[in-house]
Amino acid sequence: MTIRFYMDENVPRQITLGLRLRGIDTLTVQDDGLTGASDPQVLARATELQRVIFTRDDDFLVLAHQCQQDSTPFYGVVYAHPQTSSIGACVHDLELVAKICTLEDCLNQVQYLPM
Numbered sequence: 001m002t003i004r005f006y007m008d009e010n011v012p013r014q015i016t017l018g019l020r021l022r023g024i025d026t027l028t029v030q031d032d033g034l035t036g037a038s039d040p041q042v043l044a045r046a047t048e049l050q051r052v053i054f055t056r057d058d059d060f061l062v063l064a065h066q067c068q069q070d071s072t073p074f075y076g077v078v079y080a081h082p083q084t085s086s087i088g089a090c091v092h093d094l095e096l097v098a099k100i101c102t103l104e105d106c107l108n109q110v111q112y113l114p115m
Contacts, residue, residue, distance in 0.1 A: 002025070002098065002102075002103075003024075003052055003097060003101055003102070003103060003106065004026070004027070004051045004098075005024065005025065005027070005051060005053075005054050005078075005094065006026075006027050006028075006029070006042070006045070006046035006051035006053050006054070007027065007054050008029060008042060008056070008057055009028075009034075009035060009036075009037075010055065010056050011028070011054060011055065011056060012087055014087045015087055015090050015091055015094070016028055018087070018088075018091035019091055019094055019095065019098070022091070022095050024094065024095055025098075027049070027051060032045065039060055043060070043063055043067070043077075046075060050075055052075050052076040052078060053074075053075075053076065053078065054078045054080075054090075054094060055077065055078070056079070056081065056082040056085075058079075058081075060077050060079060061079060063077075064110045067108070068108060073107065073108055074107075074108060075107060076103075076107060076108070076109050076111070077110045077111070078094065078097060078106075078111045078112075078113060079111070079112055080093075080113035080114070085114050093113045093114055093115045094113070096115065097111065
């Protein structure tokens with residue numbers, strides 16, 4: 001199955017737009033009506049929708065680690081630190097993830113950008 005992204009609330013709009021221009025399926029927390037939702041709620045919703053979370057929020061690393069420890073399934077987290085990854089680099093790397101990886105590759109995994 002092709003990777004579809006669920007964009008966390010803190011992701012710059014330019015990243016989402018850049019991916020959409022490249023034909024990558026993205027859904028933002030805002031578009032899904034979950035603005036202000038807690039990180040566990042956002043991860044649960046992404047899992048429900050079978051989407052991989054893209055975030056620049058360190059708290060998701062802790063949450064994903066806890067899910068891995070508890071054997072709680074999730075469809076993956078892709079993380080980019082906001083100070084070390086440019087918008088262009090994020091778009092480029094996320095496009096690669098979407099086109100090369102399968103949903104099974106991302107299951108219960110955390111990937112870091114830049115690649």
